[in-house]
Amino acid sequence: xxxxxxxxxxxxxxxxxxxxxxxxxxxxxxxxxxxxxxxxxxxxxxxxxxxxxxxxxxxxxxxxxxxxxxxxxxxxxxxxxxxxxxxxxxxxxxxxxxxxxxxxxxxxxxxxxxxxxxxxxxxxxxxxxxxxxxxxxxxxxxxxxxxxxxxxxxxxxxxxxxxxxxxxxxxxxxxxxxxxx
Numbered sequence: 001x002x003x004x005x006x007x008x009x010x011x012x013x014x015x016x017x018x019x020x021x022x023x024x025x026x027x028x029x030x031x032x033x034x035x036x037x038x039x040x041x042x043x044x045x046x047x048x049x050x051x052x053x054x055x056x057x058x059x060x061x062x063x064x065x066x067x068x069x070x071x072x073x074x075x076x077x078x079x080x081x082x083x084x085x086x087x088x089x090x091x092x093x094x095x096x097x098x099x100x101x102x103x104x105x106x107x108x109x110x111x112x113x114x115x116x117x118x119x120x121x122x123x124x125x126x127x128x129x130x131x132x133x134x135x136x137x138x139x140x141x142x143x144x145x146x147x148x149x150x151x152x153x154x155x156x157x158x159x160x161x162x163x164x165x166x167x168x169x170x171x172x173x174x175x176x177x178x179x180x181x
């Protein structure tokens with residue numbers, strides 16, 4: 001008896017929530033959740049911080065190259081942070097721009113519902129924003145005041161461009177140099 005190797009069923013009309021991006025987002029979120037459960041939130045944040053830092057170096061180099069500048073001024077930096085999140089389906093916007101800080105609000109996490117309960121994923125935002133800001137301004141500190149991943153309705157992120165009194169929720173970043181793209 002010969003096995004049929006091709007299906008004649010049409011699945012194109014089914015409401016299946018898997019495409020490449022959705023699959024990869026879910027995969028990363030599940031890996032983060034597993035890592036968080038296995039080693040704890042603090043160690044999971046350390047792992048994601050390394051990934052975020054590496055990615056930030058490449059993203060910063062791409063923006064600098066494409067904009068034809070050697071460094072980003074604060075207003076352009078704020079726009080770049082919003083743009084890079086927009087490109088990955090985040091809902092960030094500039095809430096306020098001051099000489100010493102950028103305040104960003106977010107209504108949609110790039111990880112979607114998979115972020116809820118996985119606050120270690122916020123380290124990606126912290127490190128990407130912090131690394132890019134520090135490499136362009138000489139210093140940055142990032143505070144994630146509100147986070148969808150922690151159960152808040154929205155995210156509110158403050159990127160400080162000058163030193164601030166440190167508290168637990170703030171992470172400091174210093175320049176690391178530039179990568180060529």
